[in-house]
Amino acid sequence: MQDILIICGTRPEIIKLAPVYHSLRASGWACPRWLHTGQHDEMARQMLACFDIVPDIVLERGGDGLGEFSTRCRTLLDGVMSSHPWSLVVVQGDTESTFLGALSGFYRHVPVAHVEAGLRTYDLERPFPEEGLRQMVSRIASYHFAPTRRAAVALRSEGIPQDRVFVTGNTVIDAQHWVVRQHHMHRAAEGRGHLLVTAHRRENWGSDLREICYAIADTATRHPELQVLFPVHLNPVVKQPVHAILGQLPNVRLCPPFDYLEMQRALLDAWLVLTDSGGLQEEAPTFGVPLLVLRTETERPEAIEAGCARLAGTRRASIVKQIEELWTDSDAYASMARAGNPFGDGRACIRIVDLLQKELAHEERQREAS
Numbered sequence: 001m002q003d004i005l006i007i008c009g010t011r012p013e014i015i016k017l018a019p020v021y022h023s024l025r026a027s028g029w030a031c032p033r034w035l036h037t038g039q040h041d042e043m044a045r046q047m048l049a050c051f052d053i054v055p056d057i058v059l060e061r062g063g064d065g066l067g068e069f070s071t072r073c074r075t076l077l078d079g080v081m082s083s084h085p086w087s088l089v090v091v092q093g094d095t096e097s098t099f100l101g102a103l104s105g106f107y108r109h110v111p112v113a114h115v116e117a118g119l120r121t122y123d124l125e126r127p128f129p130e131e132g133l134r135q136m137v138s139r140i141a142s143y144h145f146a147p148t149r150r151a152a153v154a155l156r157s158e159g160i161p162q163d164r165v166f167v168t169g170n171t172v173i174d175a176q177h178w179v180v181r182q183h184h185m186h187r188a189a190e191g192r193g194h195l196l197v198t199a200h201r202r203e204n205w206g207s208d209l210r211e212i213c214y215a216i217a218d219t220a221t222r223h224p225e226l227q228v229l230f231p232v233h234l235n236p237v238v239k240q241p242v243h244a245i246l247g248q249l250p251n252v253r254l255c256p257p258f259d260y261l262e263m264q265r266a267l268l269d270a271w272l273v274l275t276d277s278g279g280l281q282e283e284a285p286t287f288g289v290p291l292l293v294l295r296t297e298t299e300r301p302e303a304i305e306a307g308c309a310r311l312a313g314t315r316r317a318s319i320v321k322q323i324e325e326l327w328t329d330s331d332a333y334a335s336m337a338r339a340g341n342p343f344g345d346g347r348a349c350i351r352i353v354d355l356l357q358k359e360l361a362h363e364e365r366q367r368e369a370s
């Protein structure tokens with residue numbers, strides 16, 4: 001049995017690694033252990049429960065700030081790495097937990113597998129700090145699971161050996177398929193459905209987030225029959241302006257973050273999604289729901305190229321204009337809804353687990369031979 005340590009700490013990492021964990025457990029050759037770094041607390045608990053995961057190891061959070069969290073987490077991770085002969089560390093994406101997890105494996109000469117590798121804007125400030133973190137993880141990982149061909153090309157162009165980069169699809173599609181199957185989900189909305197909004201990214205804090213909220217307020221006022229559904233991130237930097245600008249509008253429903261089931265139901269019943277989230281850009285096309293990205297750039301241009309998403313930016317007038325276009329132009333709307341999902345087919349985990357089995361067996365043979 002190969003002892004595999006899955007390290008993660010935030011909501012999107014849990015969603016995207018849950019299917020990998022369950023596939024490894026079912027594989028018969030791997031013994032996966034789940035480590036929660038404590039980076040997210042309440043939102044993480046919600047996701048762990050949703051995917052039937054009880055972490056084997058939970059680290060104590062060093063403090064509220066990212067610096068304190070990071071310093072303590074690094075020390076505790078090193079203790080976990082040195083306490084057991086791990087075969088592999090698995091990390092996902094581009095958070096502080098992802099980077100620290102990869103670094104802890106690297107320092108102890110334990111190979112690191114990076115899920116969702118190769119996403120790039122090549123602008124270290126946008127998104128900050130994620131672009132820097134994911135580039136650094138790529139420098140020290142041994143196995144790179146790229147969700148798309150474009151991501152694989154980026155990794156190869158940075159000098160990562162061809163035979164270490166694998167195109168698997170994104171595991172978030174596996175997570176979606178899992179909940180839809182488990183809970184027999186289907187579209188329940190009659191008519192157009194609601195406008196689903198999420199916005200929380202650091203680059204949008206401050207004036208951009210206020211512009212986004214005013215755009216939603218304009219749209220809600222212009223179309224009183226349109227219901228707006230906005231699960232609001234728990235961070236006060238987000239919560240405060242969202243409630244101040246949108247809190248009194250009768251057709252805008254502000255609510256606490258959804259668990260994954262609620263979110264997938266809300267997606268299925270949506271007319272349109274407005275978001276700065278990475279995961280939602282990947283998920284909305286699964287259900288044929290057009291999406292406007294509330295950013296000026298994206299590391300997921302596949303959705304724009306496939307035609308299922310558009311970059312709306314963060315200016316009030318531009319966002320309102322793009323929503324109006326889709327409201328009035330049914331052909332433009334239908335062509336976005338029909339574009340399909342360029343991020344995966346729900347079989348990413350099967351590919352990842354098969355590849356890991358082959359690669360780890362190969363490493364073992366080489367070790368025995370030397």
Ligand SMILES: CC(=O)N[C@@H]1[C@@H](OP(=O)(O)OP(=O)(O)OC[C@H]2O[C@@H](n3ccc(=O)[nH]c3=O)[C@H](O)[C@@H]2O)O[C@H](CO)[C@@H](O)[C@@H]1O
Binds near residue numbers: 094127256280
């Ligand atoms: C720079 C960047 O783009 N980085 C991304 C960032 O993730 P993100 O922007 O996707 O983060 P969120 O928006 O928080 O999560 C989204 C997921 O959460 C679900 N959801 C959302 C609201 C809610 O109320 N209930 C829910 O269930 C939703 O359906 C979706 O699956 O970090 C990840 C890890 O490194 C990266 O992979 C990813 O590149």
